[in-house]
Amino acid sequence: xxxxxxxxxxxxxxxxxxxxxxxxxxxxxxxxxxxxAIAGTGRVGRNALETLLFRGLSTPVALVLVVLQSRLLxxxxxxxxxxxxxxxxxxxxxxxxxxxxxxxxxxxxxxxxRLLVHRAFALAVLVGLxxxxxxxxxxxxxxxxxxxxxxxxxxxxxxxxxWQTVSGVxxxxxxxxxxxxxxxxxxxxxxxxxxxxxxxxxxxxxxAIAAWALAHLLTAAFA
Numbered sequence: 001x002x003x004x005x006x007x008x009x010x011x012x013x014x015x016x017x018x019x020x021x022x023x024x025x026x027x028x029x030x031x032x033x034x035x036x037a038i039a040g041t042g043r044v045g046r047n048a049l050e051t052l053l054f055r056g057l058s059t060p061v062a063l064v065l066v067v068l069q070s071r072l073l074x075x076x077x078x079x080x081x082x083x084x085x086x087x088x089x090x091x092x093x094x095x096x097x098x099x100x101x102x103x104x105x106x107x108x109x110x111x112x113x114r115l116l117v118h119r120a121f122a123l124a125v126l127v128g129l130x131x132x133x134x135x136x137x138x139x140x141x142x143x144x145x146x147x148x149x150x151x152x153x154x155x156x157x158x159x160x161x162x163w164q165t166v167s168g169v170x171x172x173x174x175x176x177x178x179x180x181x182x183x184x185x186x187x188x189x190x191x192x193x194x195x196x197x198x199x200x201x202x203x204x205x206x207x208a209i210a211a212w213a214l215a216h217l218l219t220a221a222f223a
Contacts, residue, residue: 047176056182061187065194069208072198077205080144084153084209087135092160095127099168117169124165128158149209156213159220166223182223189215 069078098120105116132154139150163182171177193211197203203210 037096047174049179050177054184058184058187061184061191065187065191068191068194068198069186072194073205073208076144077208080149080205081208081212083142084126084139084149085212087125087138088157088160090133091135091157092164095124095131096161096164097166097168098124098161099134099170102165103172113169113173113198117166120169121162124161125158128161132157138142149206152206153214156216159216162220163216163223182219185219185222186215189218 070082073081102113102116102120135154135157136147136150139145139153140147145153163186167179167182170176170182190212193214194208197207197211201207
């Protein structure tokens with residue numbers, strides 16, 4: 001019996017060592033989904049340079065706006081202008097993050113970008129219109145602003161939220177050039193409007209607020 005076992009063992013084929021390449025190869029998974037590439041990873045240097053260039057253009061414009069407000073508006077008018085702008089800016093900062101939410105949702109699930117953007121626009125309009133009433137009420141209660149300027153500020157809120165939503169989407173998909181253009185438009189258009197309505201037509205604080213509101217409306221239309 002032991003001899004037969006030894007004979008059978010002698011007839012058994014020798015073990016062939018596995019190839020190292022086969023040993024370390026991962027198992028093949030046909031339904032494995034490849035991770036989505038992050039947008040803009042190959043354009044970091046160019047995007048940074050363009051952003052610095054646009055910042056270099058917007059800073060002098062902002063400086064000229066401050067000088068115009070100081071020279072052309074009286075202290076009371078300048079204070080009213082700042083209150084109106086801040087009331088809308090604070091609201092738009094709180095409500096204008098819908099674009100970031102769109103890009104976060106886009107990365108989390110396979111959803112069409114256009115559909116998400118349309119939903120964000122609808123939500124921005126609804127929330128912006130709902131926030132108009134508190135802005136008008138606060139403007140009337142403040143006394144220095146009044147109903148007329150409060151309505152102008154409220155009308156500028158929805159366009160402000162809309163173009164900031166678009167900016168968030170563009171930033172999320174790494175469209176930095178168009179994002180920089182949209183960021184530059186409000187101060188440039190406000191400067192042009194103030195030169196026409198305040199300097200040319202002597203509109204005072206009402207002309208300044210109208211120029212600022214019109215600038216945000218045109219920026220939203222462009223975006």
